[in-house]
Amino acid sequence: MTTAAEATPYSVLRAAILSLKLMPGEKLSERGLESMLKASRTPIRAALMSLANEGLTQRAGRGWQVTPIDLAEVRAVMEYREALESASVRLAVERAEAEELDALGDLARSHSDDEETVLREGGDFHVALARLSRNRFLADGMSGALTRLSRTRWLEVQSATSRAQAQDEHLAIIAAVTDRDAELAAERVVSHCRGTRERLLSHLDGERRRLRGRGFSIIESSTAPQPL
CATH class of the missing domain: 1.20.120.530 (GntR ligand-binding domain-like)
Structure with a gap:
């Protein structure tokens, strides 16, 4: 378990996404995460990119979002x-x-x-x-x-x-x-x-309908997923 002393923008965001505290499909902005994580833009951007490599975040226009459940x-x-x-x-x-x-x-x-x-x-x-x-x-x-x-x-x-x-x-x-x-x-x-x-x-x-009502984004893609 990550302690407060070991917490990083990456570990905090990852835990929030995996525990569904940040909902699938939820929009994320680097500026908004600055106040939430009490961190500067550079480590937040690095965290979002690392999480994207794990399939947990993705680009959404000029911002980011938690990857929907596919x-x-x-x-x-x-x-x-x-x-x-x-x-x-x-x-x-x-x-x-x-x-x-x-x-x-x-x-x-x-x-x-x-x-x-x-x-x-x-x-x-x-x-x-x-x-x-x-x-x-x-x-x-x-x-x-x-x-x-x-x-x-x-x-x-x-x-x-x-x-x-x-x-x-x-x-x-x-x-x-x-x-x-x-x-x-x-x-x-x-x-x-x-x-x-x-x-x-x-x-x-x-x-699916009830979860969507709670804010979950659940999709069914028509293309094959990217490799892990």
Whole structure:
């Protein structure tokens, strides 16, 4: 967690966007952010450009905006995540140490009613699992995919049922890896990814009108998303 002493325009803006305190589609101006962040224009501009590289902000005319939630991109990133994680878990079956799997199990079993903690620990679980592949490109790809999905995942973790289901599925994946069953581990990862995708898209589709009423910008682009 970033402390007050470590806070930068980038870290503060990123946290506000990922937690939906700054709404998808919300207009941002460098001048307005100066007073909000108590920072000068140069670091604010640098922060906005860095966030644009992560797909969290984008140019809007002469200003900026928080990137709208794009349902087509959500589908594409979820497919990408599924491919990454199924490859990672097969390698983890071969390469992970027993102590590492025990630690991952402890992370999966942790319980919190705080949505921010649940979101962070859920992401930590998937990145840690990818790291057990001993392939940093797979781990980096997983981290990038989860960043792209953070805002939609935030909506999902607000449901206690979804949180409990995700925890059960995480533990089932670990059990298969611990048993060194690559096929079962990959099958459970794919099932988890697809189930999460369907829940997210169903929620966004069903709640689109209400979310738009709260100020969310939800779009369905007709073009392929840019690479991570």
